[in-house]
Amino acid sequence: MSNIAQRSLEGVFLAVFGIASRIYAPLRSWIGAAVLCLFILMTAAVVQVFPVSNWDMLAYTATAIEPETADAADLHTKTYALVKANVSEGEYVTLTEDRPYRIHQAKDADAFQTMLGFYRLKVLYVETARLLSGVAGTVEAFRLISLLSVFAVGAVLLVWLGRTGTLSYGPVAAAFLMLCSFGYAAQLVSPDLYATFFLLLAAFLFLEKWDVPAALALVCAFLVRPDHLAFVGVFFVFAAVYGPGRWAMSACFAACLGIYVWLTRGADHPGWWVHMWFTHIEYVPTLKDFDPPFSITAYVEMLVRSTVRAVMGFTWIAVLFGLVVFFAKGISADRLNLRSRVLLYAAFTSICAKYVVFPHYETRFHLPYLVIIGMILLVGWHRQQTAAQ
Numbered sequence: 001m002s003n004i005a006q007r008s009l010e011g012v013f014l015a016v017f018g019i020a021s022r023i024y025a026p027l028r029s030w031i032g033a034a035v036l037c038l039f040i041l042m043t044a045a046v047v048q049v050f051p052v053s054n055w056d057m058l059a060y061t062a063t064a065i066e067p068e069t070a071d072a073a074d075l076h077t078k079t080y081a082l083v084k085a086n087v088s089e090g091e092y093v094t095l096t097e098d099r100p101y102r103i104h105q106a107k108d109a110d111a112f113q114t115m116l117g118f119y120r121l122k123v124l125y126v127e128t129a130r131l132l133s134g135v136a137g138t139v140e141a142f143r144l145i146s147l148l149s150v151f152a153v154g155a156v157l158l159v160w161l162g163r164t165g166t167l168s169y170g171p172v173a174a175a176f177l178m179l180c181s182f183g184y185a186a187q188l189v190s191p192d193l194y195a196t197f198f199l200l201l202a203a204f205l206f207l208e209k210w211d212v213p214a215a216l217a218l219v220c221a222f223l224v225r226p227d228h229l230a231f232v233g234v235f236f237v238f239a240a241v242y243g244p245g246r247w248a249m250s251a252c253f254a255a256c257l258g259i260y261v262w263l264t265r266g267a268d269h270p271g272w273w274v275h276m277w278f279t280h281i282e283y284v285p286t287l288k289d290f291d292p293p294f295s296i297t298a299y300v301e302m303l304v305r306s307t308v309r310a311v312m313g314f315t316w317i318a319v320l321f322g323l324v325v326f327f328a329k330g331i332s333a334d335r336l337n338l339r340s341r342v343l344l345y346a347a348f349t350s351i352c353a354k355y356v357v358f359p360h361y362e363t364r365f366h367l368p369y370l371v372i373i374g375m376i377l378l379v380g381w382h383r384q385q386t387a388a389q
Contacts, residue, residue, distance in 0.1 A: 032170030033158060039174035040154030047147050047186045053091040055102060056119070057142060057189035058083050062112070063119045064129045064138050076109035086139040101283040111286035117268035118275065124223035125191040142189045149193040150186045156200045157375070163208070164379045176374050179319050185364035192364045195224040199231070199368035203347075203375075207339050211248035218249075221368075222256045226263060230357060231350040231369070232256045238346045244339045276358060280305055306359035316363040316370060320351065323373050326381075335387075336380045347372045 062079040069075040084092050096106040105112045120126070125145070132141035161167045177183075185192045198221035205214035218235070221228050236253035239245045263269070270278075270287050277292050280302040284290050292298075310317050327333075333341065347369040354360070363370075 028168035030167075032161070032168040034170070036154065036158060036161070036170035036174050039177065040150060043183050043186055044147055044150045046183060047143075047150060050187065051143055051146075051189075052184075052187040053083075053087045053095060054188050054190070055095055057139065058095065058105070058112075059115055059119045060122075060126065060129070060142055060189060061138050063116055063122075063126050064133065064141070066116070072109045072113040076112050079112075080106065082137065082139055086137065099283075101285060104285040108286070110288070114287040117270055117287070118278075121226045121263050121269055122191050122224060123263065124220060125194055125225070128194070139189075145194050146186050146188065146190070149197050152197040153182075153193065153200060156197065156204055157371075160200075160204050160375060160379075163204075164382070166379055166382050169378055169382065172378060173375070176319075176371065179315055180367050180370045180374075181315065181363040182367065185367055188364070190364070191224045192367060195221045195228060196368040196371070198224060199228065200371060203343055203372045206245055206343060209244075209339070211245040214245065215248040215252035218252050219255060219259075222259070226260055227354065227358065229256050229260055230354045231346065234350040234353055235343075235346040238342045238349075242338060242342045244342055272358070276302060280359070303356075303359050306355075306361040310361040314361060314363045316366040319363075319370055320348075320366075320373075323370070323377060324348075327377055331377060331380050332384060335384055336376070340376050340380060344373060344376045347376075 058079055061082055062075055065078060065082070066075060069078060080096070083095065087095070096102055105115070128145055129138065129141040132144050135141075136144055157173055158167075158170075161170060161173065182193075185196070198217045202214045202217035202221060205211075205217060218228075218232055222232055232249075232253050236249045239249040264271075269275075270290070273294055274287065274290060274292070277298070278284060278287070281292075281298060307317075327344075336344070351366055351369050354365075360366070
C-alpha cells in the first residue's frame, strides 16, 4: 500500500506530465524541427571551433594543389607548410612524428607522392575544395566542405520529415545521428559527410519519384567517394527487379562504372588488394614496387580484425542490429510502399556487400546507409501506427 508521500509525488508528476503533454501536442512538429535544427547548429559550431586534424588532410591538401606544383619535392614542401599554418603546434607534431609511417612521410617527398593515388579518385571532393580555395585557403576549404555538409544533411532530413508528416520525430532523428557518429564525421577532413548528403538527397528524391535527379545525386555521391559504386550497383539491381526507377538507375550504374574504370586507370590508384593490405595489415612507407600477393588467409585476417575493432570501438554493428530487430518486430514489410522497400533492401544489402569487399570498421563509412534505413523505418512505423488508430 502506497503512503501519502508516494501518492503526492506521483500526483505531482502526473499533473506536470499532463500539463506538458497538453502544451506539447499542438506544437510537437515545431518542437521536433527545433530540436533537430538545434542539434545541427550545435554540430556545426563544434566543427568550426573544435575541428579534428587527421593525417588524410595532408594527402587531400596535396591532391588539391598538385596542378600548381613543379615536382614531388615542391608539392611536399607546400603541403606540409599549408597544413602547419592551419593546425596547432601539438597537432602538427602528431601528424608528423606520431608513428614511423608519419615520420617517413614527413621526410620523404617521393614516398608521400606515392600515397596520393588513394585520394585522387575523390574527384568531386577535391574539385570542390579547389573551387572553395578561392574564398578560403586550401585546408580551410576542406573544413568548409564538412561544415556545409552538416547543414546540407540537416536540410535534407528536415525536408524528408516535413514531407512525410513526421517532424515531431526530430529528436529521434537527432539521437540517431549521434549514434551514427555524425559529429565525428563532420569534424574530420574527409569526404564522408559530403557523400552522405548526396546519398540522402538521392534517397529522398527516389522516394518522391524524381528518378533522374536521384540518379544525378547518386553520381555526385560516387564522384565524392567512388567506393559508393557498391551501393549504386546494388540499388540498380533492386530497381531492375522491382521496377521503380529501373531505367534511371540503370543509366546511373552504367555511367558510374564507366567513370570508375577511367578514374582507376588515370589516377595511379594501386588497386583493391594493395589498398586493403595497406589499410588493414601494414602502413608501408612507400607504395613504389609494393605488390603483395593475394592471400585468402590475409583476407580472413582483415575481416576478423575489422570486425573486432568495429565491435570494440564503434557503434554501427549495434545500430544495424537494432534496426533489423525494429524492422522484424515493428514493421509490416508488405505495408511499406514499393519504393521504400527497394531503397531499404538496397541500403541494407550494400552495407553487407561493402563490408565483404572492403571491411571498413569505422561507423562514419556506414553513416549514410544507416540513416537511410532509419528514416525509412521511422516513417513506415509512423504511418502504420497512424493507420492502426
